[in-house]
Amino acid sequence: MPAMSQQPQHRRRRRTQLILTAAAGLTTVGALAAALPATASADEGDRKGGSYSRYQDVQLLSFNDLHGNLEPPSGSSGRVTHLNEDGTTQTINAGGVEYLATHLRQAREGNKYSITAAGGDMVGASPLISGLFHDEPTIDALNKLDLDVTSVGNHEFDEGPAELKRLQYGGCHEKDGCYVEGEEFQGADFPYLAANVLNEKTGKPILKPYTVWKKNGVRIGFIGVTLEDTPGVVSAEGVKGLKFKDEVETINKYARELQRQGVKSIVALIHEGGAPASQSYNYNCDAPGAGDGISGPIVDIAKNITPQVDALVTGHTHAAYACTINDPAGKPRTVTSAASFGRLYTDTTLTYDRWTGDIARTAVKSANHVVTRDVAKATDMTELITKWNTLAAPIGNRAIGYISADVPSTGTESPMGDLIADAQLAHGKQLDPETDLALMNPGGVRAGLTYAAKGSEGDGVVTYAEGFTVQPFSNTVNLQDFTGAQLIQVLKEQVSGSNASAPKILQPSAGLTYTLDMTKTGADRVVTDSILLNGAAIDPAATYRVATNSFLAGGGDGFTTLGQGTNDLVGADDLSALEQYLTANSSATNPIAPPAANRITIVS
Known part of the structure; x- marks a missing residue:
């Protein structure tokens, strides 16, 4: 098998919106402006009287903790609990990327401004179809899902930082080589963000700390972090040479940097989470009498992240919630998590104010949706699963x-x-x-x-x-x-x-x-x-x-x-x-x- 490429080229997505990934030295408005095109292709349907209307709804689709579950997970791992209006519950079979792809593509229909983001642990602890091949199949699937950005999670470090960088930039595995003759792994079309994961020697993030999504003058920044305690839940070899910084401190630092660049709308992707008061994915944790709604580490994190951040996409606990937690200014802010294994996705509406460049927080709405198995399978995902299952079958x-x-x-x-x-x-x-x-x-x-x-x-x-x-x-x-x-x-x-x-x-x-x-x-x-x-x-x-x-x-x-x-x-x-x-x-x-x-x- 061919050896791993020394300097694999990172492919760029072919989508209408621009993804701008921040380099460590890109800290000025002038530098940012120089990196952007002077004009962007406009959708005439967004204009009123030759100009854009003040408010633009932006769809944020998100999920977390996929863990390489390309096929529908079995048993309780493949079910979610629905809370009925009369207080009874029912279980629904859910998950599988063939269905997740269909649901996401249907959700995007009619939404000209749509972003898909994830909260980490896309890979690691994966079933054989992905894990046997060092999770290349999952990265391929996420590319096909048109994922725009994800934070790293603790499981992204299961095989160490060098392997994580290979998943980002491509190249065949250092020991196992390429799995299909004539095919070199191309890496992720989307950026992995690791703002609080530093190289101990250089003190710099091992991957990009943030990225900016842009379309027709709308700019939304994404900062990605994993839990500070990643070394406590990953093998020592996997985090060797790395330092994990405080989540709040890191997010606040890069939020200030984005603000200096004129990016006023910011979403934090945080691989840390909480525990909702109910196991039902559609439980209203903000309803009167719902109590705290959500508890756990994410609560203190959310309460201390700067108000400059407009929404939090979280993960790690494999729980389902779409709640609000007050920011330090006492203003409600959306905090979401879509369970795990691709069983749910979150659909959040961010109303962007073109006059201020910020999100109108009072207009934010969010809900989790089930990845049901009663929709048509996405044929490209079926082909992907068939390909890798064929390779895995003799062993599996x-x-x-x-x-x-x-x-x-x-x-x-x-x-x-x-x-x-x-x-x-x-x-x-x-x-x-x-x-x-x-x-x-x-x-x-x-x-x-x-x-x-x-x-x-x-x-x-x-x-x-x-x-x-x-x-x-x-x-x-x-x-x-x-x-x-x-x-x-x-x-x-x-x-x-x-x-x-x-x-x-x-x-x-x-x-x-x-x-x-x-x-x-x-x-x-x-x-x-x-x-x-x-x-x-x-x-x-x-x-x-x-x-x-x-x-x-x-x-x-x-x-x-x-x-x-x-x-x-x-x-x-x-x-x-x-x-x-x-x-x-x-x-x-x-x-x-x-x-x-x-x-x-x-x-x-």
């Missing part, structure tokens, strides 16, 4: 095990999480028979296993593609030694420190049991006397051999104690461990049963 269709029922990934302790922990314990014992237990981070369990047949496979068959969807990160299984006191501290870190407000409950391997008393607070929620390993109390002075994935072994997800282990031994990747376990412990005539998920007793 291989059976790696058999299950007797669904293995769900939901719950404080999930059957899928326990199954992965059991697989890592078994792999650990192959490496070192003295391995005592395994712990799995819940965020690394990306899906469950479904019993019902998919495609040509039979009921209960687990394919490599399904296993890849469950564990797509290519983390290794690492063994480390910890004292019993450290092990107890690890369990306490699930519900204290950075995890106090949003607990991250580790999935335990068979033999480890304990009680969580959620009526208490902080570390006291872990009932220390209840912690048993194979029926025996943990000895604080004893040494225990623990298997985790490499993300946890580096202290990820706030488990700093797991980054202090000794006597390290690195094994195979986590998906290989799961495959080995399923192959050894299941067959077509004797499938494996889902674990009972009863290792942690919850008191609430």
Whole structure:
């Protein structure tokens, strides 16, 4: 296969509107004016009496956290909840880029001023059809969707900054080369914005911090950031050499820069989010009596971002909301998130005032819409999916095990999480028979296993593609030694420190049991006397051999104690461990049963 191009050319989109991406040194009005054409082609229908009307509605379509879900996601990952007028709810099957493309294209009809933006995590933790090819298929799909701009998310750093830049600028993969003979990956037609992600050596953003969308005199700036805590949720290798700055500080800095350039209308794309008061995508969080409507990190961020920013497109929490949160001046400002996996898109109307160059905030309206599967599939997306599925089929269709029922990934302790922990314990014992237990981070369990047949496979068959969807990160299984006191501290870190407000409950391997008393607070929620390993109390002075994935072994997800282990031994990747376990412990005539998920007793 050809080697990766050293200086791949970035393609420019062929669309009526102009995308102007800001370079770090472009800070003056004169420089901006020099970069723009003197005139722009005008749509006569926008004019009144030979000139444009004062107010121009601009459509902002947005989504977030696609995670390479090109095909319709299955199970609960492919459903949304609709709140009916009578207070009842119903679930709707949703998602799939064939349908997302159709919905977006239909939404754009009749809107001469339409922008499509995203809030990060377009790639990473992706199903096999995209992840196997380092997410090139997803970038191709986003190009076809006519995405104008996106912020980076934490998962854009799963394979490190060099790979992120390849997704932006193109070129074949450094190790795997090109996947189709004669085709070199062209990269993204849209800019990835990384305003708060700095190169530690240069102190400059690794990608463009902002971009300006322009059409017929309308100019709207977009600033893109990811959550400051990205190093806490990404492997250490993925963020090596990078520094992540405060979201508010960064957005306010570049908002001032855009204002100096005469760009008064600004949208922030923020890969950080919140939790709505309802799980229904159409819940009115601004209705009287709705309470706070939304909680979580995005609230404080929104309250402190300069009023110069007119709307916030957010993500990361995979939640659905279209709310308003007051800016520092006490003025309501739209804050949106479109769930995840392409199940929803947000349609926001920004009313642009040509006299002032700003958004008339009182006229902003926004709502989430379901990407239903009752519309025609976009044929170009069907062709794209067919192409990459054909390439993936020889690998993805291989059976790696058999299950007797669904293995769900939901719950404080999930059957899928326990199954992965059991697989890592078994792999650990192959490496070192003295391995005592395994712990799995819940965020690394990306899906469950479904019993019902998919495609040509039979009921209960687990394919490599399904296993890849469950564990797509290519983390290794690492063994480390910890004292019993450290092990107890690890369990306490699930519900204290950075995890106090949003607990991250580790999935335990068979033999480890304990009680969580959620009526208490902080570390006291872990009932220390209840912690048993194979029926025996943990000895604080004893040494225990623990298997985790490499993300946890580096202290990820706030488990700093797991980054202090000794006597390290690195094994195979986590998906290989799961495959080995399923192959050894299941067959077509004797499938494996889902674990009972009863290792942690919850008191609430």
